[in-house]
Amino acid sequence: MGGVRVRAGRTGSGTGVNLAALRGFNAALVLDLLRAAGEGGISRLELAARTGLTPQAVSKITARLRAEGLAAEAGRRASTGGKPRTVWRLVPSAAHAVGVRLGRDELTAVLLDLAGDQVAARVAPLDPGAEPERVAGAVAHEVRSLLGSLPTAAARETGNATGRGDGPGWGGGPGAEGTSGAVGAAGAVGATGPEGGSGPEGGRRPSRPGDRPALLGVGVAVPGPFDHASGVPGRAAGDADGDGHPLRSALSARLGGLPVVLDNDTNAAALALRREQPGSFAYLHLGTGLGAALVLGGGLHRGTRTRAGEFGHQVIQLDGPLCRCGRRGCVESLCLDAARRGDTARSAHILGVGAANLAGLFDIDRVLLGGRLVRAEPAVHICAVRAACGIPVALAGGGPHLIAHGAAHLILAPVFGD
Structure with missing residues (x-):
């Protein structure tokens, strides 16, 4: 990792380095390395070498993170000459995030700890x-139910944020005012855009010294198009409701101002897959519809209007069947039509043709496949797409709750400077 980038910005005394933002960025870098190190930990000298920070700066950051309960000593490493080095590790139970997938007929909610490991999961019709x-209301109910999986003290801390208990009010956590900025960064994410706000109108109550939220926020993955600026889902093709409804603000209000972040379901899945997939890839999801997400150069690519990856609605047959989007001959309509006829080989071939177009346009390294129809006959789809693309193709991992996990990472990722 290279040296720390210093971004100039306006401070209270004029123009200069935004020290509060810089401290938050540096703390996030350290937290990310602590997470990557796992239970074995990492020494402060190694942290300094990998971040480009001075050992003194790293010492101050680790001291703050320990005071906030986010980091702890993990023992000492055997000496190779000189004083044994103390190693540090992340404390996964220090904070949590909820990820929710809104399917067409099912709601899945997961609770992840700070390291991204699943603590609990719920599925409801x-x-x-x-x-x-x-x-x-259904999402809020599942979030409250998941809180029962948190340790008692943590549940008390988040009780007020969800309308339960008498615990301290929700705040940005330590760093909301720039003290460390690590956990506080996540609190800021859900409040962006016209529906955001950090005062009484936005719903988030100010933190008190020493407060640390056990629940950082809720990420929600929705099907179909989505406006990131307003937090308003668009109308997924074939759906009658949901278009124009401010779901983000409605859900945040039901959860006492808890930060809420929305994205579409394929982007969420790609965000979860990216943790284990270096480089650039496309994730294609074939189920009740056909969606895609692009990770280019390690980053999730949404496009200027956040509509990148509308893969299913590329036209490949001008006189093809009418698609529910209004066009004819879309990849989605052709794939689903073949699947309904029981012609899996044809459906997989069409998917491969569309994937080859995507691979040629974006020069991606690999294609990952998921979704109900793919998982019913994975070998057929993998072989067909690989033959069409000429690049590595594999079944996406991540387990049955991949999309919900990705939704939780909408909250967790900013904590680690991502």
Whole structure:
């Protein structure tokens, strides 16, 4: 990792380095390395070497992180000459995030710790025709239910944020005012855009010295298009409701101002897969519809209008069947039409043709496949897509709750400077 980038910005006394933001960025770098080191830990000298920070700066950061409960000593490393080095590790139980997947007829919610490991999961039926307010209520119910999996003290801390208990109010956590900025960074994410806000109107109550939220926020993955600036899902093709409803603000209000971040479901899945997949790749999801997400150069690519990856609606047959998006001959309509006829080989071949176009346009390293139809016959789809693309193709990992995990990482990623 290279040296720390210093970004100039306006401070209270004029123009100069934004020290509060810089401290938060540096703390996030250290936290990311602590997470990567796992239980074995990492020494402060190694942290300094990998971040480009001075040993003195690293010592101050680790001291703050320890005071906040986010880091702890993991023992000492055998000496190779000189004083044995103390190693540090992340404390996974220090904070948590909830990830929610809103499927067309099912709601999946997971609770992840700070290291990204699953603590608990819940699956509940979801009425496809439910009003948006009822959907928000169902999500809030599952979030509150998951809090029962937190340690008692942590549940008390988040009780007030979800309308339960008498614990301290939700704040940005340590660093919300720039003291460390690591956990506080996540609190800022869900409040961006026109629906955001950090005062009483935005719902988030100010933190008190020493407060640390056990629940950082809720990430929600929704099907179909999505406006990141406003937190408003668009109308997924074929859906009657949901278009134009401010789901992010409605859900945050039901959770006492807890930060809420939304993204579409394929982007969420790619965010989870990216942790184990270096380089550039495309994730293709074939189920009730066909979606895609792009990770280019290690970063999730959303596009200027956050509509990148509308893979299913590329036209490959001008006189093809009418797609639910209004066009004819889209990859999605052709794939699903073949699948309905039981012609899996044809459906997989069409998927491969579309994937080859994507690979040629973006010069990606590999294609990962997921979704109900792919998992029903993975070998057929992998072989067909590989033959069409000429690059590595594999079944996406991540388990049955991949998308919900990715939704939780919408909250966790900023904590580690991502």
